[in-house]
Amino acid sequence: xxxxxxxxxxxxxxxxxxxxxxxxxxxxxxxxxxxxxxxxxxxxxxxxxxxxxxxxxxxxxxxxxxxxxxxxxxxxxxxxxxxxxxxxxxxxxxxxxxxxxxxxxxxxxxxxxxxxxxxxxxxxxxxxxxxxxxxxxxxxxxxxxxxxxxxxxxxxxxxxxxxxxxxxxxxxxxxxxxxxxxxxxxxxxxxxxxxx
Amino acid sequence: xxxxxxxxxxxxxxxxxxxxxxxxxxxxxxxxxxxxxxxxxxxxxxxxxxxxxxxxxxxxxxxxxxxxxxxxxxxxxxxxxxxxxxxxxxxxxxxxxxxxxxxxxxxxxxxxxxxxxxxxxxxxxxxxxxxxxxxxxxxxxxxxxxxxxxxxxxxxxxxxxxxxxxxxxxxxxxxxxxxxxxxxxxxxxxxxxxxx
DNA sequence: TGCCTAGTTGGCAGTTAATGCCAAGTAGGC
DNA sequence: GCCTACTTGGCATTAACTGCCAACTAGGCA
Numbered sequence: 001x002x003x004x005x006x007x008x009x010x011x012x013x014x015x016x017x018x019x020x021x022x023x024x025x026x027x028x029x030x031x032x033x034x035x036x037x038x039x040x041x042x043x044x045x046x047x048x049x050x051x052x053x054x055x056x057x058x059x060x061x062x063x064x065x066x067x068x069x070x071x072x073x074x075x076x077x078x079x080x081x082x083x084x085x086x087x088x089x090x091x092x093x094x095x096x097x098x099x100x101x102x103x104x105x106x107x108x109x110x111x112x113x114x115x116x117x118x119x120x121x122x123x124x125x126x127x128x129x130x131x132x133x134x135x136x137x138x139x140x141x142x143x144x145x146x147x148x149x150x151x152x153x154x155x156x157x158x159x160x161x162x163x164x165x166x167x168x169x170x171x172x173x174x175x176x177x178x179x180x181x182x183x184x185x186x187x188x189x190x191x192x193x194x195x196x
Numbered sequence: 197x198x199x200x201x202x203x204x205x206x207x208x209x210x211x212x213x214x215x216x217x218x219x220x221x222x223x224x225x226x227x228x229x230x231x232x233x234x235x236x237x238x239x240x241x242x243x244x245x246x247x248x249x250x251x252x253x254x255x256x257x258x259x260x261x262x263x264x265x266x267x268x269x270x271x272x273x274x275x276x277x278x279x280x281x282x283x284x285x286x287x288x289x290x291x292x293x294x295x296x297x298x299x300x301x302x303x304x305x306x307x308x309x310x311x312x313x314x315x316x317x318x319x320x321x322x323x324x325x326x327x328x329x330x331x332x333x334x335x336x337x338x339x340x341x342x343x344x345x346x347x348x349x350x351x352x353x354x355x356x357x358x359x360x361x362x363x364x365x366x367x368x369x370x371x372x373x374x375x376x377x378x379x380x381x382x383x384x385x386x387x388x389x390x391x392x
Numbered sequence: 393t394g395c396c397t398a399g400t401t402g403g404c405a406g407t408t409a410a411t412g413c414c415a416a417g418t419a420g421g422c
Numbered sequence: 423g424c425c426t427a428c429t430t431g432g433c434a435t436t437a438a439c440t441g442c443c444a445a446c447t448a449g450g451c452a
Contacts (some may be wrong), residue, residue: 011400033435046402051439056230121321125313150366155392156384157365163355171348188352193389207429232409242431247410 015053018043022060027108031061031116037119061112062123069130072096077137085141086193089134089161090185097181107177114173124166131158164188211249214239219254220345227257227312235284254318257308261319265326268292273333281337281350282389285330285357293377303373310369323362327354360384 019077021043024033036057039045054060075095079088113119138154168184205211217239223228232253236243250256271291296302309315335350366378 036439037437046413047438048402048404048440049400055439057438078357117321117324118317120324121317125317125321128316151388152363152380154382155363155367156360156387159359159384160356160388163359165351167348167351167355171351184348187348188355191349191352192356195353205451231407243409243432244411244431246428251410253409 003034011053018045018050018053019060019063021106023105026061026112031112031119051070058119058122061109061119062126065126065130068096068099069127069133071099072130073133073137076134081141083141085138085157086161087191088141089138089158090189093161093165093185094182096101103177107173109167110173114170127162131155131162134158160192161189164192207249210241214241214246214249215256215259219301219304219308222257222308227308227315254315257305257315258319258322261322264292264295265322265329267295268326269329272330277337279337281334281353282361282385284337285334286355286385289357289361289381290378299373303369306365306369310366314369323358327351327358330354356388357385360388 018039022034022039025039025042036047036050039060040050043050054063072092072095076088076092079091083091101109113123135154135158138158139151140155142151142157165185165188166183167188171184171188172179172181214235218230218235221235221238223306232243232246234244235256235273239246250259268288268291270347272288279287297305309319331350331354333353335347338347338349338353361381361384363384364377367380368375
């Protein structure tokens, strides 16, 4: 039906406008210091409607994570079967880098997240859902008895890879985006896997 | 001064009573479904006072994490100088295990945290602070030029160790505490460091 | 054209966590 | 028994949400 598509489109435009307002205000005066009322006022909608677009204030910053998680999972899944779990996950993250926003926007959002403890925690918590979804995908690459016993290995490897990705991003933000994020990720993983 | 000590003592007794009430209610009816008003009522104090003992509702569950973080740092610091960063951190976690509460209480709290997203996020936030505090401690064990350039290695190693500890705890909770937590931790770390 | 229906919007009231303020109480030290 | 330091409770307020209802808007159809 065209109807649905049209509606969705205008919805997306509205959502983007709200998002731009919110991110601008967050960057200008900080996340905690910005109220929903102010965002709604400046975006020209009611507070009530804002909550219909974004269920929570935090979703204004880490809202579209869900879509990225799906992309990550699919990418890892599609790597050649003979590729190791580590390499497949690395390939997945590499795709995420390009799929994100512009580098500037990504840096701005990342800075917001890493500078705001509550946001950072919430962001990590959202990613825990990605991790859970990745378990079966990784497990098949471990040559595991894909049986009932939950193999700690998949969970641990995924958690580690995310920990390194997070660390790399934090370093990247700390350097104002001047270093290469993929390089930093490789350095982090090397520090973990290739040291005494 | 004895005065201060006495006051502190009665404060601690009161805090413990509030805590017991809160944890009982959380276990009975869930974290989100339990209001501060109800806890205060059943503990026999005013809402206002409850917030003076525990700054936030979340602190009722992960409040004494701060003290544990301090203990972790001190323990890691005091390991023999020739011990590797990995082993020193492991020793730190081992001390935490015994310093926690009884195994039952720890299991109860852990289950609450892992089952409640907002709590889990808050818990992660506290752990991020531990991680930051550990950076200098770990860095000296890496034979690093302890200079200005922030070495990614310390950050990455710490993040990984915490990721494995978290994974181990999640598995432990999933098995109702029947497996050994330290064993699970070792399995997680082995999966990360000793695999192709 | 004009109605019908589905879906959106905004306002309003209410809940919950959290903070500031002030007055009342309480427990040592003199 | 008073003074001081500290705690407590009540009140008001803010900010993030949520439910409810009435008003609006845009296709579909006669």
